[in-house]
Amino acid sequence: MDSERYNAREAEPKWQQIWEEKEIFRTGNADSRPKYYVLEMFPYPSGRIHMGHVRNYTMGDVIARYKRARGFNVLHPMGWDAFGMPAENAAWHNKSHPADWTYANIAAMRSQLKSIGLSLDWSREIATCDPSYYKHQQRMFLDFLDAGLVVRKKSKVNWDPLDHTVLANEQVIDGRGWRSGALVEQRELTQWFFKITDFAEDLLRSLDDLPRWPEKVRLMQANWTGRSEGLALRFELDPALPVTAREIEVYTTRPDTLFGAKFLAVAADHPLAAEAARNDKALAAFIAECHHGGTSLAAIETAEKKGYDTGLRARHPFDPDWKLPVYVANFVLMDYGTGAIFGCPAHDQRDLDFANRYGLGNTPVICPPGEDPKTFKITATAYEGDGVLIHSRFLDGMTTRQAKEEVAKRLEAQTLGNRRQGKREVQYRLRDWGISRQRYWGCPIPVIHCAACGVVPVPLRDLPVELPRDMSFDEPGNPLDRHPTWKHVACPECGAPALRETDTMDTFVDSSWYFVRFTDPWNAAAPTTPAMVAKWLPVDQYIGGIEHAILHLLYARFFTRAMQAAGHVGALKEPFAGLFTQGMVVHETYRGMDGAWLYPSEIRLAMDESGRHAYKIEGGEEVAIGAIEKMSKSKKNTVDPDDIISVFGADTARWFVLSDSPPERDVIWTEEGVQGAAKFVQRLWRLMSELAEIAAPAGTPVPVGMTAEATAIRRAVHMSLIKVEEDIERLRFNRAVAQIHDLANKLSAAIGAIENENLGPDMRAAFREAADIMVPMMAPMMPHLAEECWAALGHADLAAEAAWPAADRELVVEDTIALPVQVNGRKRADLVIARDAGSAAIEAAALELEPVRRALDGRPVKRIIIVPQRIVNVVG
RNA sequence: GCGGGCGUGGCGGAACUGGUAGACGCGCUGGACUCAAAAUCCAGUUCUGGUGACAGAGUGCCGGUUCGACUCCGGCCGCCCGCACCA
Numbered sequence: 001m002d003s004e005r006y007n008a009r010e011a012e013p014k015w016q017q018i019w020e021e022k023e024i025f026r027t028g029n030a031d032s033r034p035k036y037y038v039l040e041m042f043p044y045p046s047g048r049i050h051m052g053h054v055r056n057y058t059m060g061d062v063i064a065r066y067k068r069a070r071g072f073n074v075l076h077p078m079g080w081d082a083f084g085m086p087a088e089n090a091a092w093h094n095k096s097h098p099a100d101w102t103y104a105n106i107a108a109m110r111s112q113l114k115s116i117g118l119s120l121d122w123s124r125e126i127a128t129c130d131p132s133y134y135k136h137q138q139r140m141f142l143d144f145l146d147a148g149l150v151v152r153k154k155s156k157v158n159w160d161p162l163d164h165t166v167l168a169n170e171q172v173i174d175g176r177g178w179r180s181g182a183l184v185e186q187r188e189l190t191q192w193f194f195k196i197t198d199f200a201e202d203l204l205r206s207l208d209d210l211p212r213w214p215e216k217v218r219l220m221q222a223n224w225t226g227r228s229e230g231l232a233l234r235f236e237l238d239p240a241l242p243v244t245a246r247e248i249e250v251y252t253t254r255p256d257t258l259f260g261a262k263f264l265a266v267a268a269d270h271p272l273a274a275e276a277a278r279n280d281k282a283l284a285a286f287i288a289e290c291h292h293g294g295t296s297l298a299a300i301e302t303a304e305k306k307g308y309d310t311g312l313r314a315r316h317p318f319d320p321d322w323k324l325p326v327y328v329a330n331f332v333l334m335d336y337g338t339g340a341i342f343g344c345p346a347h348d349q350r351d352l353d354f355a356n357r358y359g360l361g362n363t364p365v366i367c368p369p370g371e372d373p374k375t376f377k378i379t380a381t382a383y384e385g386d387g388v389l390i391h392s393r394f395l396d397g398m399t400t401r402q403a404k405e406e407v408a409k410r411l412e413a414q415t416l417g418n419r420r421q422g423k424r425e426v427q428y429r430l431r432d433w434g435i436s437r438q439r440y441w442g443c444p445i446p447v448i449h450c451a452a453c454g455v456v457p458v459p460l461r462d463l464p465v466e467l468p469r470d471m472s473f474d475e476p477g478n479p480l481d482r483h484p485t486w487k488h489v490a491c492p493e494c495g496a497p498a499l500r501e502t503d504t505m506d507t508f509v510d511s512s513w514y515f516v517r518f519t520d521p522w523n524a525a526a527p528t529t530p531a532m533v534a535k536w537l538p539v540d541q542y543i544g545g546i547e548h549a550i551l552h553l554l555y556a557r558f559f560t561r562a563m564q565a566a567g568h569v570g571a572l573k574e575p576f577a578g579l580f581t582q583g584m585v586v587h588e589t590y591r592g593m594d595g596a597w598l599y600p601s602e603i604r605l606a607m608d609e610s611g612r613h614a615y616k617i618e619g620g621e622e623v624a625i626g627a628i629e630k631m632s633k634s635k636k637n638t639v640d641p642d643d644i645i646s647v648f649g650a651d652t653a654r655w656f657v658l659s660d661s662p663p664e665r666d667v668i669w670t671e672e673g674v675q676g677a678a679k680f681v682q683r684l685w686r687l688m689s690e691l692a693e694i695a696a697p698a699g700t701p702v703p704v705g706m707t708a709e710a711t712a713i714r715r716a717v718h719m720s721l722i723k724v725e726e727d728i729e730r731l732r733f734n735r736a737v738a739q740i741h742d743l744a745n746k747l748s749a750a751i752g753a754i755e756n757e758n759l760g761p762d763m764r765a766a767f768r769e770a771a772d773i774m775v776p777m778m779a780p781m782m783p784h785l786a787e788e789c790w791a792a793l794g795h796a797d798l799a800a801e802a803a804w805p806a807a808d809r810e811l812v813v814e815d816t817i818a819l820p821v822q823v824n825g826r827k828r829a830d831l832v833i834a835r836d837a838g839s840a841a842i843e844a845a846a847l848e849l850e851p852v853r854r855a856l857d858g859r860p861v862k863r864i865i866i867v868p869q870r871i872v873n874v875v876g
Numbered sequence: 877g878c879g880g881g882c883g884u885g886g887c888g889g890a891a892c893u894g895g896u897a898g899a900c901g902c903g904c905u906g907g908a909c910u911c912a913a914a915a916u917c918c919a920g921u922u923c924u925g926g927u928g929a930c931a932g933a934g935u936g937c938c939g940g941u942u943c944g945a946c947u948c949c950g951g952c953c954g955c956c957c958g959c960a961c962c963a
Contacts, residue, residue: 005915216880220958223879228962252963265963305961336962343963349877350961429962549958607903659901660888668888672902679915680901686916726892738890738900745900752917820896825944827896854930865943871895875943 006685006788008649015787016117024800025119027075029520029532036072037536038063039515041544041552042079045105045127046086049112051585051631051669052545054641055657058781059582059733060543061118062658065780066728068119069804075536077518078113078120080106082129083507085163087441091473098441099469102129112642117650117783119800124521128510129441133517135464136527137509138446142457143566145447149195152455156269156335157434159187164477165438166191186291192445192503193432196558200225200428202573203557212578214664217549224550226429231255231408232338233422235264235314238323243275247416248314248326251337251427255411256403257344259392260365262355264314265307265329267339273328276310283308283328290330305354306330317411317421318393329354337427345382352382365392366400433555435506438478440471442504450491450498459492465500478502511552512559515539515575516568528568537569542576549581580731583666585657587637589626590614597636598623601643605671628668639669651782652678658781659737680741681785684778687744688771688789690751694759695768698794702765709750710762714811716746717770721807724777733781740778747774773805821846822873823855831872839866846872 019025040060043053064076080102087098094101106127113120126133144150158167162182166189177184196203204225207218230253237246248264266272268290277284286308307327316322324342331350332341345355345362355362366387367373373390386400395403411422436445444465446458458465468486471479480486480502491498513527519536520529544552553576560575590598603614603623614623631638644653656677661667706714720743727736747770754763771793779786779799790799819831819842829851833842843864846852856876865873 216958219880223959226959226962230963250963254963331961331963333962341963348963350963353961427962546957662889665889670888670902673888676902682915734889735900741900748917818896822896822944825895825942830896863943865895867895867944871944873895873943 006682006785008651008681008784009646011788012115012117012645012650012784015784016114018787018798019119019800022798024798025076025121026123027073027077027121029535031073033071033073035075035536036064036067036541037075037539038067038541039075039077039518039539039543041542041548042081042511042514043109044081044084044086045102045109047105047108049109049641051639051641051657053113054116054653055585055667056543056545056582057113057116057118058654058657059580059663059731060541061116061120061654061783062728062733062780063541063543063731064119065783065800066804068800069776069779069802071803074119075518076118076120077124077521078118078122079124079126079514079518080109080128081507081511081514082106082127083134083442083504083510085165085439085441087129088439088473088479091471097469097471098473099129102127102441115645115650116641116654119783124518126514126517126521128443128507128514131464131466132524133514134443134510136517137443137505137513138458138463138465139460140513140527140563140566140568141446141505142460143568144194144562145457147562147565149198149562149565151193151195151432152190153193154188154190155193155434156186157189157191158184159189161185166434166436189436191434191436192501193434194509194558194562196433196555197428197430199558199561200227200430201426202561203430203554206557206574210574210577210579213576214579214581217546217553217579217581220549221554224430224554226427228253228427228429230337230425230427231404231411231422232425233317233411234416234419235317235324235342236320236416237326238313238315243272243312245272245275248272248340249338250340250342251425252342254344254347254404255407255422256389256395256398256400257347257365258316258318258342258407259395260344260346260363261316261324261342262345262351262360262362263325263327263343263358265327265332265341265343265354267332267334268328268330269334270328270332270339272312272326272340273310276312276328280310283310287328290328305350305357307354307358309358317414317416325360327354327358335431336429346378347382347384349382349384352378352380356380363391365390365395433506433558435509436503437506438481438502439504440467440473440479442507443510444480445501445503445505447501448489448491448498449501450494450496452496453491453493453498456491456493456498462492480504508551508555509559512555513563515542515556516560516563526568528563530568530570533569533572537572538575538577541578541580543580543582545584546581553579580664582663583661584630585669586628586666587631587639587669588628589635589637591624591626592616593621593623597634599636600639600671630666631669644674648674648678649681649784651785652681655680655737655782658733661734663731663733680744681782684744684782684785685789687748687751688775689792691747691767691771692789692792692794694751694754694764695771695793696761696764698768698772700765700768702769703762706762706766707758707760709753709758710766711811713747713750713763713766713770714808715814716743716750717766717773718808719812721773721777721805722809722812725804725807728780737781740774740781743774743777775799776802776805817869819846819869820871821849821852822871823852824875825873826855828852828855835869842866842872846874 038060040056064074068074082102087102090096090101091098160167160177160180160182162180167177204222204227207222230251232249232251234247234249268287273287277287307329310326310328312326313323314326343351345352346364347366362378364376364378367376367390368383368385368387389395389398389403395406408422408424412420414421446465448456448458450456468483473479487500487502489498489500516528516533520532523529556575560572563569564572590603592598602617604617606613614625616623629637656674657667720739723739724736775786775789786799815835816832817835819833820827821829821831829849831846833845852874859876862875
């Protein structure tokens with residue numbers, strides 16, 4: 001046949017069009033074959049796709065195409081996480097409307113995604129900014145409100161001064177806004193919250209039911225939930241003090257250290273602190289100072305533990321004559337536990353730092369194993385581990401565990417003000433999810449504030465509450481609030497003039513249920529169709545970046561539970577049965593003499609004795625090669641997928657991002673690597689063309705009892721097939737790539753070894769089978785090239801429709817095996833012997849081998865270990 | 877500080893449950909083809925010694941278990957990620 005080059009630029013659009021015309025990737029909801037739902041995290045429509053998208057979506061596409069070939073009814077949809085701040089920023093910068101900007105970006109990115117050749121069902125496409133989507137989200141908000149899963153409360157919020165909006169704790173990274181990077185301030189606002197804490201226990205426990213999630217992600221979520229078991233206990237305050245409070249409730253996980261207590265401390269925002277400050281100007285000043293301290297990482301790390309003695313005295317629960325001073329302390333947090341602690345300096349580093357500063361002393365009450373209780377002392381380092389109780393009256397001699405139990409038991413039996421003085425409690429670090437955002441481009445929260453009726457839900461018949469189109473974005477703050485008419489409505493209950501809620505929802509709400517909507521995006525009447533939810537969910541394989549390990553995935557897990565409570569998803573609890581977090585695409589950076597970053601396309605690389613060098617193409621000046629980093633516009637170390645696809649084709653790009661690195665690790669984008677991938681595409685095309693020429697016609701059955709050479713080819717092919725199958729199933733794409741390379745090498749060698757006389761019917765049949773197996777094997781990764789080859793091989797159907805070949809597992813079992821033989825653990829020879837040879841025969845044959853005798857050097861054989869089918873080790 | 881992960885040729889990486897270390901790719905070296913180049917094909921490529929057959933060393937470092945350790949255990953060193961005053 002011809003040795004023409006494969007022209008990806010022509011072939012790829014051709015096959016994409018054929019797939020589209022034949023609706024190959026349209027997924028039927030009525031199909032009764034076993035289902036498989038593969039989903040990649042949907043993109044934000046920034047306007048252009050980047051290599052990270054290519055990698056993410058290619059991985060999902062390989063799975064989708066593979067599962068389809070294996071006979072599954074595959075759901076592989078795509079949509080747009082389309083609300084969010086960039087659209088508003090763009091509106092402000094170029095006077096375009098957020099909606100126009102967003103939909104234009106979607107159109108551009110959709111066509112880019114199509115050029116990658118992804119096997120997506122575009123008929124299910126959704127955009128979260130579309131009223132047909134957010135209408136249902138508003139409906140669910142109201143359902144959650146009914147179910148008691150939404151609350152409105154005043155709270156201290158993280159205020160992003162640059163974006164003029166509230167951020168969730170999870171969105172504050174090192175004290176800065178996750179998007180703007182601005183230092184976050186504390187403000188008090190009335191906000192809407194989803195009660196994610198109602199599910200804290202379940203969200204934590206259910207992590208055990210997610211074996212196909214990375215351990216790392218489950219661990220991060222567990223830590224985020226931050227469960228702790230402890231005791232809430234009340235201290236009686238000394239009466240005759242100028243406060244109305246009679247007691248302080250503290251929370252502790254170490255009730256065993258109660259006899260080591262030296263002080264009590266409350267948070268600066270604690271009601272008691274406020275009350276005590278009324279008569280104490282210095283205390284009021286101290287509290288103000290605490291509020292002032294930033295939340296930035298630097299501020300927290302350098303903040304010394306400081307406190308102020310309120311003058312109040314509390315009674316030890318087990319000794320009314322034992323008085324403890326009550327401090328206001330900057331390291332006590334109001335929103336964890338009760339906002340108050342008892343300090344045991346000997347066994348808590350923070351308490352020790354504090355006590356040392358204010359000369360409160362310490363009494364060790366836990367003696368570590370191996371220490372002498374009589375001499376054990378604490379000076380600068382607290383002992384936070386377990387041990388045996390000392391200096392603790394009735395607890396002396398108990399273990400930490402016993403003492404915790406004993407204290408809890410006694411305090412539960414003891415009363416203070418007619419109530420049990422202690423109560424076992426479980427605390428979580430997890431906070432409720434604040435969803436109010438003071439932005440325009442988000443899903444409006446569907447409630448109305450009426451002076452007479454209070455907070456009134458928007459009636460279902462009035463949904464969606466649509467965003468007004470006529471807007472201006474030239475001032476900071478919430479644009480919806482400034483709109484002249486939009487917020488003015490009649491109260492649905494009393495008809496009086498009322499005001500709409502002008503906050504919109506956090507965009508993480510949008511992405512918390514889109515995977516459910518994909519199962520029936522055509523349902524206009526309800527958010528979901530329970531039968532379709534039952535049919536498709538959970539998602540079998542979800543793929544996305546590790547950066548969503550906590551935020552998005554935890555919210556989606558919560559939302560699924562809330563939807564279950566509201567009757568939208570049947571019994572579904574966990575949305576994603578399998579999760580895979582892929583690594584980033586990274587690239588070297590280049591910097592000119594003037595310090596300016598340069599695009600890879602602006603430089604030329606060269607090798608000489610002193611190593612690799614980079615030169616500016618224009619001018620030839622040498623530039624510095626910098627660190628390999630995540631592709632980013634600011635460092636210009638980006639490669640545009642469009643450029644790669646137009647020069648090399650989508651298959652080359654797909655192949656490259658799958659090869660080299662394990663998928664969970666970062667992949668380094670290199671020019672050489674892309675060239676290598678492009679060359680391999682051409683090589684496969686040549687190989688398949690050659691095979692097409694010498695192979696038996698399509699449909700020729702494999703004859704029984706072939707020549708040895710023909711059988712060897714068949715073995716190699718089936719062996720590769722088995723391995724590729726395993727690798728794709730386990731998402732080890734880099735190994736599948738290596739396997740296909742290997743098979744190509746073997747087939748090339750086999751073709752090269754042909755003499756005219758041995759190209760008999762057996763060989764022709766073996767080559768036919770090889771080609772017919774190899775094309776479906778490469779099809780998930782290089783779908784366009786596969787189509788071209790499939791057609792060249794004389795097939796009338798599409799490679800995209802071809803079934804995954806059945807591997808012949810018996811064929812690959814050979815009659816003779818090459819058994820490695822070690823002497824004292826070091827390999828010395830290969831023993832070729834019958835597969836079913838007995839140990840005696842193997843022993844004898846192994847000792848006959850010349851290299852074995854040489855290695856033994858006349859020493860007697862002490863023993864011989866034979867691991868069947870694996871190895872022989874001669875010990876001498 | 878707490879939690880987790882990783883460390884293998886010049887480079888990316890392979891090695892299933894303890895059983896041939898370095899698959900496969902990139903790069904490099906030599907050769908073929910060519911007037912020449914590109915492309916392609918062939919051979920080699922862990923290190924040290926040796927023309928060679930071969931011998932010795934070798935998976936961050938030190939030690940242990942084992943017939944046998946990249947893999948398991950103990951102790952260090954280095955890098956990466958997450959969390960961080962959560963009582």
